[in-house]
Amino acid sequence: METDRSGEDEVDPTKYDTLPDIIDENINTSEPKRAEYFRGSLRGVHFRVHGGLEETTRNPDRLDNGSDIDSGDHYIDAFGGGYRNGCKGLKPKGGS
Numbered sequence: 001m002e003t004d005r006s007g008e009d010e011v012d013p014t015k016y017d018t019l020p021d022i023i024d025e026n027i028n029t030s031e032p033k034r035a036e037y038f039r040g041s042l043r044g045v046h047f048r049v050h051g052g053l054e055e056t057t058r059n060p061d062r063l064d065n066g067s068d069i070d071s072g073d074h075y076i077d078a079f080g081g082g083y084r085n086g087c088k089g090l091k092p093k094g095g096s
Helices: 019-029 032-049 052-056 061-067 074-087
Strands: none
Touching: 019 032, 032 074
């Protein structure tokens, strides 16, 4: 596992195939808000693995800037934070 510029842990790209099982387990054992974070993370990882980040995001900072907006719904914010981290290839926070 490597560390990105912000000091957060990055998932080893060779381990992406096992990550969905780990995230699914965390979704099933977490409280609802935390489960939404893991659901977002899983979606972000899928997006990253299938090359969507390179094809659709011209400005990589867009993910960071957009995720700072407070929607007023804690579940949506949790999903968005997980999605952002998954797209960046970061290890889900609080995961196994």
